[in-house]
Amino acid sequence: MTTETAPAVALPGGEMLSWSDQRGEAGNDPLAALAARLVPAGARVLLAGPHDPALLDALTHARITCLLRGYPDAAAVAGRVDRVLVAGPHGLPPGEEYDVVIAGGGLDAVESVEGARLGWDAALARLVAAVRPGGQLLLRLDNPLGVHRLVAAASWYAGRDDAEWTVGGVLDAHRPANLDQLRVRLAAAGMRAGASYAAYPRPDLTTALLATDQLARRTSSGLFDAVLHDACTSGFGGRFVLADPARLAVDALHAGRAAELAPSWLVVAHRAVDPLTTDERYGTAAVDGDGLPVALVQAGGPGNTVVEVVDGPQGWSWHRPDPGDRTEAAAAPYASREAAFRDPAAPDGPVPDGRLLRSLLLDGCLRRDTTLLRRLLRGYADWLADQAGDGRLTGAVALAGADNLVVAGDRFAVLDPTWRANAPLPVDVVLARTLWRFSAELLTGGYAHPWTSTLDVAGLTVVLGGVAGRDFDRAVVDAAVETEAAVGAAVRGLDADGRVGLDTELRAVTPTDPPPGPGSYQQLREAWLRQREENTRLTALLKWTEDLLTSRERALRRSEAAVNLLSGSLSYKVGRLAITPARLAKRGARAAKRRAVAAIAQKQQDRPDKQEQQ
Template identity: 65%
Template sequence: MTTETAPRIALPGGEMLAWSDLPEQRLPGGGPLAALAERVVPAGARVLLAGPHDPALVERLAHARVTCLLRSWPDGVALADRAGGGVSVVVGGPGGLPAGEAFDVVIAACGLDAIESVEGTRVGWDGLLERLAGALAPGGALLLRLDNPAGLDRLVAATPWYAGRDDADWVLGGALDAGRPANLDQLRDRLAGAGLATAGCFAAYPGAAAPTALVDAAALAGRGTSGLFDAVLHGACAGGFAGRPVLRDPARLAVDALHAGLGAALAPGWLVLARRGNDAPEGLPAGTATGLPVALVQTGPPGIGVVEVVASAVGWRWRVGGPVTATPDAPFATREAAWRDPSALTGPVPEGRLLRTVLLDTCLRRDLDALRRLLRGYADWLAGHADHAGRLGGAMALASPDNVVVADAAGPAPVFAVLDPSWRAADGWPVDVALARGLWRFAAALTTGGYAHPWPSTLDVAGLTVVLGGAAGRELDRVAVAAAVDAEVAVTAALRGLDGTARHALAEELRAVEPTAPPPGLDSHQQLREAWLRQKDELTRLAALLRWTEDLLTSRERALRRAEATINLLSGSLSYRVGRLAIAPARLAKRGARAAKRRARTALEQRRAAGDQPVRAGEERQ
């Protein structure tokens, strides 16, 4: 403890002196949670941050009067040092709530379990909710997190949730604990019992502790075919679980849950906005439909932090919620293959299904007619945006099937549109390279993901890309596919902000993608087993081919031995010897005739040469 921080920390009793709750996973700028809190909290509002939150969230609420309620003394000291004098810190658990003080907004985005101190009187989940609700001013808002005991993160986890032995797992909510809500309906009932009305709910992906995507739960349940939600959930889960051992592909499970209308029900956690009373104070949002975004997504480096999707009278629209860092125009030699244009995220969000999902569906159903129609339409759509030199630039160069939505996919003329137009290619690409890159990405996902498809299993990724190009009406070769893989390496390195060493490792990884390998970056037991089965089938095929080759060589060797035995048998017989004696004079006569012919030819050439010499001498005298 220092003399500078002690006066800013209140210790009403119940503090935990040797404990820390600060989250290990932190997102730049606080992520979607900080962006949502910033929108919920008006300027000058009295805010209570109940529980351990990312210090970046406190910094994002600099426009309000913030009081932090913690149970950990070390966390209180660290927060007071970072936040400065504008933030009040109370360390002591729920018993330390300032008496008689009301707050306009209470944020408990870490849940209620991390608020209660073991050094004080235990009040339970309902008791904590009652105290937080009692601290709200009339019309005040509560932003509360609830973890889903049957969420996607638990369904795919390789380690069971009840086996944790770390310090952070010293208290785990049981699956049958009736003292806490287990789903959204139970949570709404508990909130209503505390005098709070639910004003909005967001599903948190890929985890409740540090979500990179917050999606309105009602919209998520009602828009199962949305290409936007498909891409958001797939991207959040693919990035959030990368490098972690899981039982199955979480991105595939999230998309399947979305299409089944269970995207909100299987979310790892929920953020619920509830209000005390019907009237909100001036500046507070009145509800999801009028004041809160439909989705908040952490898009990563570089430039843009959180991208929002808001509802309007004419549909959903893009919006960048925070300050945007402009990307400098680097010299040509050091220019990245792709860059981001924030001004492109101001228009409408195109309607339709994600093209990748529709193509996967047609492959699983063996609907080759629909597949050819979609691929031809996709290729023609790309070619229609090429310049006079046959090159694609801007967002169209990066329009791969996982960033393209298609409307009227079952109709004779599908309509395509780029979902996120902010990423743009720095230089123009030939149409064949852009098409081959998109088809290669789809072919890699199709083969390494273990999806059933109507083509031979012996095709590698490059060969399947060529086949898909033929279905699209384009003659692609392996040279174009190799150029497409190089382009994919450059674009992915720009999107992730990779350095030279990481870029080289990425190039080696993508060039080594094979149908018998699991998807790159995914450590899934299910996918590993499927890859093992594909390797087993390939080894079985190669073993059968090897046996056939060995049988063929054995039969040829036996035939050769029989021929040699026949020759040896014939060469030792009396008729063979008599035949050789009869043939010997003929051979000698033939040799003699050839020698006489050569001598005669030589003599004729010499006489011809001698007859020409006088004539040549007379010509010289003339």
């Protein structure tokens, strides 16, 4: 495409003709959902830097101008926006103002190497100047001490790829390195920082935006616990890391540091306006964090719908930003015999408060608190029994495991009721499935627990069932694994062959396997240590068996030698001569006895025949 075929593309100077900032794995649907909430219809919006195409889909009601440094990126979006400028920040026309300016990729992706370099503060000042009085700026800042840096296997400062020609973070004193410094820079530029969000799991991939103030206050929130774990597990899937990012993020949450360790932050800032000045279209435009969502989560990972959590008078509640797209659940999953289906209207309603059951169970195992474990598991088993009808469970309760249940005192509740069972499931199977999943996580993750280390996943499941007050054998565990494979196939969209393969894979899980998800060096090392311990145990058992066989063989040889020795002695020969006549006499007596018995039997048989003849 050229400028003749894309008249909406302007080249004021400083364009990078062959450079593209788009990355295949990038995505930021939560930002798109937030922007759709903030940007009113007809507003003038400036997108500074590269953005996820989902943002353009969410802002079809606005007039969009894109500021990009790479011409290929500009040509790709030219037909979807009103205007595209290919330049650095200096390419913005002086005096041109916008209602909302969005720099969702940060300021590093705005500057061009083909023009004058402004620096971070000057680039911010140029974008702030483009915000009309009362307008808003959405700015992202990467965290040089985020989870992604702490678990990275490769050093961030040794990159040689084309996309790593800028060095950000604490080494450059001219740019902010944390959220407080960013607020100070915004205030110096004439902006008032409002709501701020921690973006997880990676700077180039955001599937969860969590309000930083709520992260600092609600450190035991089951919702934040589940969101951080799911986001980091899926966001780092297939990557080799030093440590489990999900474990690190959840631990940071409980320590009140989840916001500080976020891979990046998103700040909503507002330009000061005279309180007496009113915009005829939008009214006074100063909007604080009040009314903005507590969390924006891409349920199920990239490519799925973004759901919001809003804070209301009755507490937190689920909210979908696109209620018009809701449809009723179709009957197709039932006809196709899938074990589970996704409710298109869920999640909805209040967000249950409490701590995540998985975290409580892990805490009890690490501290060897069997009293706590017994109370939690028996409470969960009793809760399942109370929810059942005729010994079977339906709906979201039948599929909710320890990673989707929150506990508040003695009350249990399903956190996200999106996935529901297609057919009723026995209570014991539902309980065994939850315990099997937790057992697999406990053993493959290398967590310490109060039970013997020789248990396999199925054996530990049976033990946990006993702790819960339920006595089920391995047949119930087999049914639970089969259900887990069927549900997993439905969630992943696998066919029949994929379901069989998943079932085989689940049944082959052993305590020496590393956990699924990112390839963590720590977890791989723990798996290697468990394999070494198991090999040591098997070697010791084999050595004991070999020693036992050797000792028995030696004893047998000594017995054979004694027999051979005795068989050649004079006493043995004399004894043999004395015993031989007795053996012959005994043998003759037995033969005579047999002949006598046969003769008597013959006479008794002949006597009735003679009586019949008479």
